[in-house]
Each structure stands twice: as C-alpha cells, then as structure tokens.
Amino acid sequence: MPRLEEYRQIVGADTIEELRLLAGYLKGRTMLHVNSTAVGGGVAEILNRLMPLFSELEIAARWELIKGGEAFYAVTKKFHNALHGDRQEIAPKDYQVYEDVLDQNLSQMNCEADLVFIHDLQPAALVKKRKGLKNHWIWRCHIDLSQPDSQVWEFLKPYVEAYDACVFHAPSFAQKLTIPQIMIAPSIDPVSDKNRELEPHEVEAILERLKIPTDKPLVTQISRFDYLKDPLGVIEAFQKVNPYVDARLLLVGGMADDDPEGAQVLAQVQEKAKNNPDVIVLCLSPTSHIEINAIQRASAVILQKSLREGFALTVTEALWKAKPVIASAVGGIPLQVVHKYSGLLVHSIEGTAYAIKQLLSEPAYAKKLGQNGREHVRQNFLLTRHLRDYLLLSLFILNRQSDFIHLSLPDGTLKSQTSTIINP
Amino acid sequence: MPLKAKEPFRFFTRLSLTAATGNKAKDLKSLVEHLKVASEAVIYQHTHRFLQQHQFLAPEPPNDFAYWVTNILQDEKLGERLEAIDTVRFSSLSDLRQAVIEVLEKGLTQNGSSREVPEGKEFHFMRSIRFSIPTPYQALDLAQFADCLKKVSISSLYLHIFEAKLRPPLGVNDFSYWFENELQELDLAQKVANLDPYTHTLEGLRSKIVTLIEKRLSEINYATP
Structure with a gap:
C-alpha cells in the first residue's frame, strides 16, 4: 500500500505538505467511488492506488463495483464506442438492458457518503439514487466525448445533468451542460509496481x-x-x-x-x-x-x-x-x-x-x-496531482461551487471576512 | 536587530481547478465576441494560469490567447502583439481583458476576413476556480520570513507575488507591502517589487528573494554592535 512519504523524493516536500493541508478541511468526510471493474484499465488502477492515500489523509473512502452481466457489458461497450464517435448499431432493448441492470444495482448498493464519485458510463445512471440522500454526486468521465454519437449522448445527458458536477480529461471533451465541467487529467503512480524504478x-x-x-x-x-x-x-x-x-x-x-x-x-x-x-x-x-x-x-x-x-x-x-x-x-x-x-x-x-x-x-x-x-x-500527471485535484474538487462542491474560495485554518484560528464556511 | 512586526506575515497558498465553459472560438471574430462577455474567472484562467502550470520553464508564452493565435491560427504577427501584453502590469482583470480585446480588434481590422481553424483546434474557454488557503507558516521578522519562504510551495509564492497585484492595495506584491509597512524595510521592499517575474522561474524567484533578505540580514547584523 502506498504511503505519502514515498512520494516526497519524487514530487517534493511542499507538494506533500499541501496535500495534508487540503485534507485537513475534509477530515472525517466520507467518500464513495463506484466503477465497473476492480482490475484492468486505467480507472481501476488509479482507484487501487488512491484509496489508501485517502485513508492516510483521514478521509473515509470506499470503493464499490456495480454488478453487470455479459449482456450489460456488451451494451456498455457499444455505448462506450458510440460515445467515442464510433458508429454502432444500438437497439431500443439495449437501453432497457442498461436501465434494468442499473436498477438492480440501485437496490443493492449503499450510496451513503458525503461525496459520491461515479466513474464512467457503466454506473452513470446510479445517480437516480441520490433523491432523498442529500449528498453530493460527481460523474467522472474517462472517455473521449469530443464527437459523441448523438443518440447515446442524448440518452446519457439527463443522467449527467442530475450530478452536481462532472469531470473530463480534456477541454475538447466538454459539452454544453447545466452543471460545472471540471478538467482533471488522470495520472500514474510513480511508486507502483507498474512504474517504480527497476534494476x-x-x-x-x-x-x-x-x-x-x-x-x-x-x-x-x-x-x-x-x-x-x-x-x-x-x-x-x-x-x-x-x-x-x-x-x-x-x-x-x-x-x-x-x-x-x-x-x-x-x-x-x-x-x-x-x-x-x-x-x-x-x-x-x-x-x-x-x-x-x-x-x-x-x-x-x-x-x-x-x-x-x-x-x-x-x-x-x-x-x-x-x-x-x-x-x-x-x-x-x-x-x-x-x-x-x-x-x-x-x-x-x-x-x-x-x-x-x-x-x-x-x-x-x-x-x-x-x-x-x-x-x-x-x-x-503523477498521482499526487490527481489526489490534490480530487481534494480541491471536493472542497469546491462542499463550498457551494463558488469560483473564489477562501478557506480559514481547519481549526478555525484564522478566519478572513470573505471566508466561506465549509462545514455548514 | 531587525524590527519585529506587529502583524505577522501569514503565508497563504493559491491552488486552482480548471472548469470548461463549453464555449469555443474557431476564428478571431468569435474569440473577441466570447472574450467580451466572459467572466473574470475566464480571463484569469487564460492569462495567469500559465505561470503556475509551467513553473519549471522560462520564458513561457504569457497567455493562452497568444499561444492559440500564433500556433493554431498561425498569425504570428498578431500572436506577438498578444504576447507583448504585460499581464502583471494590470491591476484589474477587466483592464487586462480590454487590452487583449483591443489588440485582437486591431488585428481583425488589419486582416480583414477572419481565418478559421480546423475542427478540433478551436480555442476552448475555461474558467479558473481559485482556492486561497492559509499555510501553517507565519513570520514576525526577516529571519523567520526567509525561513518560511524556503519551505512554502511555489503556489504560495505565486499568490503573494503575482496575484497580490490584483487586489488592494492594487499593483503591490504582498511581500513588499509587508516589508515596507510592518518592518520599515523600504529598500528591500523596492528591490523585491523590481524583480521581473518574466526572467525567473518561480523557483528562481524564490531563491532571489531569499538571497535579498539574507543579504539585508547580514547588513543588519554587521551594523548591530
């Protein structure tokens, strides 16, 4: 399991201190990440490495997977390709398969957390569950949406707009949406087996x-x-x-x-x-x-x-x-x-x-x-920058999405007149 | 001995997130139209963010408009004029916006018809979400100040040197203001104010300021019996 200290040599002591400083404002908050696979692909890899760091920073983060089947993943693969701009044959029943599987997951998944991060399109419709929960939902999109198939995007868009904010990798993926669209690039972990120095x-x-x-x-x-x-x-x-x-x-x-x-x-x-x-x-x-x-x-x-x-x-x-x-x-x-x-x-x-x-x-x-x-x-593009951006995004959401956020010291000893209260 | 300040200098840090607005420009005309109505958070993003993102390189293109006009629209002459806009000279984002618009409109008048960029190469308008965060570092005198300055992140340096000029007292960096008003170190304040941010990386700027303070400290120590 990675520890923040391991990154000090690579990214500098000031970066590590900055992370601890930011996390101080989120201490005790709960966070849930949901995606569709525990292994394989960049999303799973990043979550595997980020979760222990959230814990070290005293943010109680959980990671849950949705349960799909062969038919569901065949449909979401088609959706995925279509959103990437690839032409796909999509039948009305495909949308039904998607909705049905997500509805089954809705009844089984505990989505109680201050901040819920839903990764990619497979679990996107889980946002239906937010009604009555009074927490914050963020959709993290990892795919290229620069030229999406309009039919699939129109299907997905109402779900996306039910979130508090969405996150894209690049400005060219941004859409006309009613919610804030935050740019956060993904990252690699320099101390993981995949990237650490080898003799x-x-x-x-x-x-x-x-x-x-x-x-x-x-x-x-x-x-x-x-x-x-x-x-x-x-x-x-x-x-x-x-x-x-x-x-x-x-x-x-x-x-x-x-x-x-x-x-x-x-x-x-x-x-x-x-x-x-x-x-x-x-x-x-x-x-x-x-x-x-x-x-x-x-x-x-x-x-x-x-x-x-x-x-x-x-x-x-x-x-x-x-x-x-x-x-x-x-x-x-x-x-x-x-x-x-x-x-x-x-x-x-x-x-x-x-x-x-x-x-x-x-x-x-x-x-x-x-x-x-x-x-x-x-x-x-290292994990510490990614972690910092997630912490900032959480503060942005909890601060009622202001464009200028002045924070007081977490212990309340330094307050400015313009500071907003992050623990309402 | 150097004076002790009544009010300590508290180091803050500036961190930011980037948000897309969904607006994009494919030619000079639409670039100007969007710029006229864009929020100040958008102007800030495209004129100030580069300093933080490219801190390890110098010199850097001073604003995103100059980069896009030069490299994507391939109007090097106009790009050069945009580059020459001295971002840190402006004490308000609205004045800076006006300066950019004036250069672009002049370019539009001179160039006549507006060239379009290919699909996928548009200028994407983004806005900056800024966080101002107090660090645990504070100083009551020059020695403590130098010590803190060695430890804070370069985002902190950026906030106190560059962004400080955009808020009252306008046009003054936080360090110079504190040196002058709390420690009566007028000469040091002036020297720091005179540093040209474009000729240093942020790390370079940090070490330059630390050197100036340490030099002043040794003068004080020498003068004190």
Missing part, C-alpha cells in the same frame, strides 16, 4: 521469463486488445518498415472484465502476426504490473496508435520511463505528447511507420524526447 537485472530476468528476445530493439505497444487501440494498424505500420530496420514489434495486451470484444480482437491480431517472426503477441493478466514495467523499460520505442482514446495512461507510463513515444493525436494524448518535444504525434499508418524508422535511426533525438516527456509527466 537492469530485474528487467532482464522478467524478459527472460516471458521469453521475449532482446537481440533486436523492441518497438512496443501495450494496450487492451481493442479495435480502438488499432493493433492491426500497428502491425501494418511495422511491416512497412520491417525490411529497413532490424527490430521486433511487441504487442502486449490484457483483457478487462468489462470488455467482451477482447478475445475476438486478440485472435485477429494473432492471425495477422503469424507469418512474421519479428512480431510477438503477448497476452498478460491484468495484474502483470511489474512485467509491463520491465517491458516498457526494455523497449527502444513505445507506440500508442489508438483511433480513439480517453487519455492513454500507457503513454504516461512510457514517458515517465523517459521512453520515446509515437502516439496518435487523439483524445488526451496531445496533452501528454507535445509533437517533437516530448514525443511524436501521428495521424496514420504511414506516419507511424515513418516515425518508427526515424526514432530507431536517431537514438540521440529519441533520448531527448523521452527526457522531456519524463519532466512533463512529473509536473502534470
């Missing part, structure tokens, strides 16, 4: 165990096996440069509980890769954190050729390891990769192929991109 011998041992040869530079994409991550496009891009560069492509993925398409995509990827010995496809369990860490550190170049993205924490992870990254200019990726400064942004298979060739043949340039990327992540 070269540890990296070597893990790659040996996974039977990944290191005789050639590794060009790696780590992502769920999902059409929107375009693993087939990655293979095509690699095949274009394969005759000219001596490298291997490594496609590493796992499958999340709430993604029923994974097995089908994996089969297609394996089929496309089978005739090229330089393409390695590896399916790891969602808890293979240290393995992912070692693979990223052993790679020469990291790819994230997504067609749509919420944020792409795999990019954040790679940048934190000072790796040169080639990534699509979609979703939250341009917030992380500033073209030719902290990585290369691409828009096509051809562009990806060219960028692979460029970075493999210019290692000094690749190294500089990686170094800049690491500093950018240190400043903006």
